[in-house]
Amino acid sequence: MLVYADNAATTKLSEKSLDAMMPLLKEDYGNPSSLHTVGQKAKEYLEEARETVANLIGAKPREIYFTSGGSEADNQAIRTAAYLGAKKGKKHIISSKFEHHAVLHTLNALEKEGFTVTLLDVYSNGIVKPEDVENAITDETCLVTIMTANNEIGTIQPIAEIGKICKDKGVIFHTDAVQAVGHIPVNVNDMNVDMLSVSAHKFHGPKGIGFLYVKTGIPVRNLIEGGAQERGKRAGTENTAAIVGMAAAMKDAVENLDETAKKVSAMRDRLIDGLKGIERSRINGDLENRLPGTLNMCFEGIEGESLLLLLDARGICASSGSACTSGSLDPSHVLLSIGVPVEIAHGSLRLSISEYNTMEEMEHIVKSVPEVVSYLRSISPVWEKIMKENNN
Numbered sequence: 001m002l003v004y005a006d007n008a009a010t011t012k013l014s015e016k017s018l019d020a021m022m023p024l025l026k027e028d029y030g031n032p033s034s035l036h037t038v039g040q041k042a043k044e045y046l047e048e049a050r051e052t053v054a055n056l057i058g059a060k061p062r063e064i065y066f067t068s069g070g071s072e073a074d075n076q077a078i079r080t081a082a083y084l085g086a087k088k089g090k091k092h093i094i095s096s097k098f099e100h101h102a103v104l105h106t107l108n109a110l111e112k113e114g115f116t117v118t119l120l121d122v123y124s125n126g127i128v129k130p131e132d133v134e135n136a137i138t139d140e141t142c143l144v145t146i147m148t149a150n151n152e153i154g155t156i157q158p159i160a161e162i163g164k165i166c167k168d169k170g171v172i173f174h175t176d177a178v179q180a181v182g183h184i185p186v187n188v189n190d191m192n193v194d195m196l197s198v199s200a201h202k203f204h205g206p207k208g209i210g211f212l213y214v215k216t217g218i219p220v221r222n223l224i225e226g227g228a229q230e231r232g233k234r235a236g237t238e239n240t241a242a243i244v245g246m247a248a249a250m251k252d253a254v255e256n257l258d259e260t261a262k263k264v265s266a267m268r269d270r271l272i273d274g275l276k277g278i279e280r281s282r283i284n285g286d287l288e289n290r291l292p293g294t295l296n297m298c299f300e301g302i303e304g305e306s307l308l309l310l311l312d313a314r315g316i317c318a319s320s321g322s323a324c325t326s327g328s329l330d331p332s333h334v335l336l337s338i339g340v341p342v343e344i345a346h347g348s349l350r351l352s353i354s355e356y357n358t359m360e361e362m363e364h365i366v367k368s369v370p371e372v373v374s375y376l377r378s379i380s381p382v383w384e385k386i387m388k389e390n391n392n
Helices: 016-028 037-056 070-087 101-109 130-136 159-169 241-257 256-274 306-315 333-336 360-379 381-391
Strands: 064-067 092-095 116-120 141-145 172-176 196-197 210-214 281-283 294-297 348-352
Touching: 016 037, 016 241, 037 064, 037 130, 070 092, 070 101, 070 116, 070 141, 070 172, 070 196, 070 210, 101 116, 101 256, 116 130, 130 159, 159 172, 241 256, 256 294, 256 360, 294 333, 306 348, 306 360, 360 381
Parallel strands: 092 116, 092 141, 141 172, 172 196
Antiparallel strands: 064 210, 196 210, 281 294, 294 348
């Protein structure tokens, strides 16, 4: 049995997304910037997709800028707000310690340009406190950027409350909603956000495409120069097929949100029930305010890499955290930010499931994980030491 339980890293392309893309790949393949019939047909597809994704998050079509994905959208949003603030003499940015590296690395780069960055604590439940955001805002603050849902532990942040604070104080608020869109309700008006990042391959759309929502009135800063595409704010011939595929996948995900969440949550809860009894294990993040399909656990006395390899040998595809840092030997910055000790953070496992998974697959995981953990502990000198200390 092959069980794909790494949907937070990427998802299977849906049939609806693929079907929507096919005409753009075969017949209507024109450049949307061309004035001839084939090009203008492609442009019709492009603008229809823009209207679709805008409506799905409560935005206006002209507030949507297509990008190559979430990382580019995060970069463009943060730099837009930062340089806009700098023009007004405001060079302070607030974020959290467990943001995606697309955010954290951009903030690191801006620090080298003279900006100051405050990274807020997240606490053991993996949730940012709105009052901490409010207390951190100063007269110099030009941007607050907090993710909607964490990519490793799945905790959902109080975005609407944070957005209200930012709105009252006149500070631009951006949220990385890459893990949220298609999985929980997302509406830019209800959330009080000024900018929001989305990536298609997290909700069964194609890879390499996403978009940035920017509220009307905020002048977008270019990351890529060279053409007049995206109203002059993102040069390069649009990947029309992928854009249309993203719109189809997003529409399908949002329209079936409640039904999918119910199914996926039931499978996630089966994993929790089946794995929480493993000795010296812990579930990371709040048990209530979390995405339907994400479960992150740590097991003392083992290395996450060994756990993943042995699970893979049993046909279970999982991860120890973000796919963007899978080559790193360092423990997850997300787990460290919520207070997990380094030695325990090394033994982490992220299981992220979707509506394509089955309860039978969950039973396979529930059977396999304890067996693999037990085996790894039986050959682990670290576990032996833990047991000796526990018996003394």
